[in-house]
């Protein structure tokens with residue numbers, strides 16, 4: 127029987143490649159799932175969300191297989207799967223979603239009511255949300271395959287464009303969702319907090335949506351350089367000059383129409399000494415720089431399951447928001463996981479029809495082997511401007 131080498135969480139800062147055994151067609155409760163398939167992974171990316179687990183800031187059990195950004199070739203098919211066929215190459219939305227509950231029917235697949243039996247909503251692979259194992263592995267189980275999988279129309283083209291298509295399982299839809307929830311449209315001005323891969327995908331999405339002035343903030347120079355080279359504006363959050371002043375210098379106004387949080391709970395503070403972990407820093411900044419009547423999208427992750435929470439308040443799963451100050455601005459704010467299936471087909475078409483040529487240089491992907499993954503976690507954690515994409519079977523060698 128085939129083995130299944132997989133990136134395994136062994137504790138904070140400890141990822142190991144171990145054999146987890148070839149997956150069975152069973153759910154986390156051990157029930158047979160004939161609506162599932164087994165995928166042979168083509169690509170599986172490392173994400174900032176994985177870093178929360180790596181950093182011990184999102185509780186996860188040792189032994190859990192990592193990886194929620196998965197693209198694979200269908201290898202084995204359950205007897206109830208009708209449309210997906212062996213050999214199809216598909217993108218897997220990181221949300222596990224059943225397609226039958228009321229939320230799934232409304233395309234709120236981020237809060238499927240059946241995929242996380244412990245919590246009662248919200249399942250994801252490799253994320254301690256429903257017990258579904260991750261895909262930073264040779265093989266993985268995908269339930270509800272007919273509903274969930276986004277099949278690429280042509281296999282050769284899929285491999286040719288894999289550096290961009292691999293982003294469809296999470297961060298491109300997530301960046302796009304952050305922008306649409308922040309009501310970015312033609313001519314909008316937008317401030318995106320964070321120049322990590324999600325922030326860069328949000329900038330590319332704002333571009334696709336027709337935004338005018340796109341400003342990205344971070345204190346990471348190599349990441350800001352990628353943003354600048356793509357033709358967007360940048361602010362340095364570690365500068366002596368406060369962010370609203372830097373925005374005013376660029377735009378002639380201290381306010382933007384839309385704000386997107388692509389950082390989340392592990393943010394740094396502002397200014398030259400802003401290294402302290404202040405979980406509320408990003409949302410408070412957005413409430414400040416978004417115009418009265420403007421909107422905010424908050425894809426950045428927050429959790430009350432944070433063993434490393436830096437303050438008493440954060441330990442209780444609460445944050446010190448400047449909400450009373452912002453209230454009179456009539457703000458609108460949407461948070462939570464991205465419902466990937468709301469966007470992934472359209473963004474796939476945009477990639478296949480070359481409507482986002484700026485994506486590849488902006489994301490700066492590096493394809494690596496499974497064995498290199500533990501080291502890549504460390505390099506990515508240290509602020510690398512690369513987006514690491516694991517290719518467990520060396521199937522993408524034609525584009526490496």
Ligand SMILES: NC(=O)c1ccc[n+]([C@@H]2O[C@H](COP(=O)([O-])OP(=O)(O)OC[C@H]3O[C@@H](n4cnc5c(N)ncnc54)[C@H](O)[C@@H]3O)[C@@H](O)[C@H]2O)c1
Pocket residue numbers: 173174175176177178296297300319320321322323324325343344345346349363388389390391392393394395396407408424425426427462463464
């Ligand atoms: N909601 C979702 O569905 C979803 C999906 C994917 C990722 N995420 C989350 O999005 C966030 C970003 O993901 P990523 O992969 O880009 O992570 P990342 O860790 O690579 O990037 C975060 C960036 O934020 C910067 N940063 C820190 N403090 C800042 C501040 N005060 N102002 C501006 N920038 C600051 C960091 O320097 C870093 O470059 C994470 O919280 C991740 O978990 C959410």
Ligand SMILES: [Zn+2]
Pocket residue numbers: 173174175176194195220296297
């Ligand atoms: Zn992700």
Ligand SMILES: [Zn+2]
Pocket residue numbers: 223224225226227228229230231237238239240241
């Ligand atoms: Zn559902």
